[in-house]
Amino acid sequence: MSDYKNQDTASWDTQQVRSGGEQRHSQSSRKRRRRRVNPFLYLIFVLATSAILAGVGWLLANDLCSLNKEPVEVTVEVTSEDDLDSIAQKLKDAGLVEYKWFFKFFGKIDKAEEKIGIGSYQLNSNMDYIALITAMRNSSGNLKAETVRVTIPEGYTVQQIIKLLAGKGVNTEEALTEAAKNTKFSYDFINNDSTELSRLEGYLFPDTYDFYLNEKPSSALNRLLQNFDKKMTAERMEAVEASKYSLKQIMIIASLIEKETDGTDQRNIASVIYNRLDGPGDKGGTYGMLQVDASLLYGLPDHEGAITNADKQTDSKYNLYKYAGLPPTPIANPGIAAIDAALDPAQTDYYYYALGKDGKHYFSTTLAEHNNFLNSSNYVGN
Numbered sequence: 522m523s524d525y526k527n528q529d530t531a532s533w534d535t536q537q538v539r540s541g542g543e544q545r546h547s548q549s550s551r552k553r554r555r556r557r558v559n560p561f562l563y564l565i566f567v568l569a570t571s572a573i574l575a576g577v578g579w580l581l582a583n584d585l586c587s588l589n590k591e592p593v594e595v596t597v598e599v600t601s602e603d604d605l606d607s608i609a610q611k612l613k614d615a616g617l618v619e620y621k622w623f624f625k626f627f628g629k630i631d632k633a634e635e636k637i638g639i640g641s642y643q644l645n646s647n648m649d650y651i652a653l654i655t656a657m658r659n660s661s662g663n664l665k666a667e668t669v670r671v672t673i674p675e676g677y678t679v680q681q682i683i684k685l686l687a688g689k690g691v692n693t694e695e696a697l698t699e700a701a702k703n704t705k706f707s708y709d710f711i712n713n714d715s716t717e718l719s720r721l722e723g724y725l726f727p728d729t730y731d732f733y734l735n736e737k738p739s740s741a742l743n744r745l746l747q748n749f750d751k752k753m754t755a756e757r758m759e760a761v762e763a764s765k766y767s768l769k770q771i772m773i774i775a776s777l778i779e780k781e782t783d784g785t786d787q788r789n790i791a792s793v794i795y796n797r798l799d800g801p802g803d804k805g806g807t808y809g810m811l812q813v814d815a816s817l818l819y820g821l822p823d824h825e826g827a828i829t830n831a832d833k834q835t836d837s838k839y840n841l842y843k844y845a846g847l848p849p850t851p852i853a854n855p856g857i858a859a860i861d862a863a864l865d866p867a868q869t870d871y872y873y874y875a876l877g878k879d880g881k882h883y884f885s886t887t888l889a890e891h892n893n894f895l896n897s898s899n900y901v902g903n
Contacts, residue, residue, distance in 0.1 A: 584619045585627065586649045593617060593646040596751050599639050599657060601668040601731040605629070608637060608657075617646055617653060624650060634664045639731045640740075641747050661740050662733040669734055673745070675727040675856035676779045678819070679718050682725050682745070682854065691732045691741050700738035708746055710768055723772035723851025724749045752857055760864040769851075775863040776851035780815035786882050787859055791866035793874055793884070798846065800872070806888040807872055809845035816841045819852035876901045 583589055595615045599608060605628050609621045618624045627650050628634070638659020648656060662668075671689050673682055679701060687694040702716045712720045725742065726749035732741050753761075753768075761768050774794055782790050797807045814828055820839030821832065833842040838849045855863075871884040873891035877899045885891040894900055 584623060584650075587647060587652075590646040591616065595644060596641055597644050597657070598641050599637060599664075601639055601664075601670065603639075604664065605634050605637075608633075612644075612653065615644070617644055617648070618650070628654065636663060638663050638666070639668060639733070640744060641751065659733070659740065661736040667734050668731050670729065670731050672729045673725070673727040673854075675859070676853045677725075677727060678853050679721050679725060680822075686732070686741060689732070690734045691736050692738045697738045697742070700742055704739040704742065706739075706743060706746055708750055710750075710772075711746065719850045721746070723769075723776050723854055725854045726752055727854055727856050752860075757860070757864060764864070770847060771860070771863050772851045772855070773847045775855040775859045776853045777811070777813050777816060777848075778862050779855035779859040780853050781813060782859075782882065783880065784858060787862035788865065788867040789869060789871060789884055790874065790882070791862040792869040793871045795866050796870070796872050811841040811845075811847070813841050816848045816852050819848070 593616045595617070597608075597611050597615060597617075599611075603611075605625055609618065609624045609628070612618045612624060613621045631651070631654060633654045636654055637657040638661065640657070640659050642657050644653060644656055669689050669691065671686060671691065673685065677685070683694055683697045683701065686692065686697055691697070698718065701718055701721050705713045708724075710724055721742070725745040728745075728748055730744055730748075732744070758768075761771055764771065766774070774791065777794060778787050778790050794811060794813075797809060797811055800807065800809075816839045817828060817832060817835065817837070818824055820837035821835065824832070833840065836843065838844055839852065841848065869884070870886045873885040873888065874882045875885075875891065875894055877883050877894075878901050879899070883894050883899070885894060895902070897903070
């Protein structure tokens with residue numbers, strides 16, 4: 522029995538060895554069969570993958586370096602609510618970048634959020650990623666710095682705007698006043714030879730702005746000037762050129778309109794001003810005298826109470842009861858509605874207006890009509 526078992530065991534071992542060998546041979550054969558790849562297809566795959574990667578790389582490089590882009594020049598506004606994602610979206614919407622995700626990727630590597638600051642920036646499609654980020658720098662802070670939002674009302678004077686900004690912590694009243702008088706601003710409409718505060722009057726556009734706390738004063742004021750420059754579109758500048766008045770004179774007229782109306786009748790007020798300025802001889806009995814109370818008060822900054830006849834004798838170029846024509850500067854910073862009214866006045870024969878007790882202005886063509894209204898019970902002065 523022992524011999525039988527030994528033989529049987531030997532036979533079983535031999536079978537197992539053969540079986541294992543055959544299995545390994547079979548597995549080896551299958552492995553060899555799996556490794557067989559069509560070299561032509563493999564080459565096609567490699568070439569296609571390389572072409573795709575090269576094409577994508579070329580497209581990204583084009584965007585990064587701003588190559589082969591359509592000419593675009595836009596103003597991009599960065600606010601305190603923006604982050605790198607929203608800025609990338611603004612740039613894409615403006616046609617300055619093609620791949621938002623790639624600009625964000627580059628921006629994170631370049632630490633763009635530590636460089637880009639709030640403000641309004643003139644950008645163009647010739648700028649590569651680095652140039653775009655550099656152009657959106659603000660020397661007063663970055664996207665992570667503490668900011669304050671300020672709304673400047675229409676009709677505020679330069680002095681009132683400075684007080685408002687100082688009260689919000691943008692900078693001190695003294696520093697802002699110094700910057701307003703002496704900073705050399707790069708706009709043709711600013712007289713950089715003057716050191717008078719009034720040189721900025723009319724051009725600090727009333728709007729809502731984000732400022733850095735303790736922002737550089739010249740930077741804060743420049744934001745308002747830049748906004749005015751942007752609002753004076755090519756269409757509005759064409760209207761200025763089509764008139765017989767300069768931009769400064771248009772802004773003076775717009776400031777008079779702003780201070781003389783509640784916002785419902787700007788174009789009629791504008792028509793009175795132009796009729797008085799342009800009317801021949803004594804038509805309307807005004808002799809070119811605008812007689813605007815708001816201008817007189819601008820020349821009397823410490824005045825309190827109602828205007829008196831003695832006030833109307835003040836020897837000031839802003840006293841339009843004494844001097845014909847326009848005052849020497851704007852008397853406030855007008856909003857866009859007043860500017861548009863100055864550029865497109867109503868066509869009327871009005872030479873007079875007065876405020877009624879109902880809060881509306883009543884317009885007259887002749888002095889007699891005007892006096893009748895002044896003697897009526899509806900006149901606010903009665």
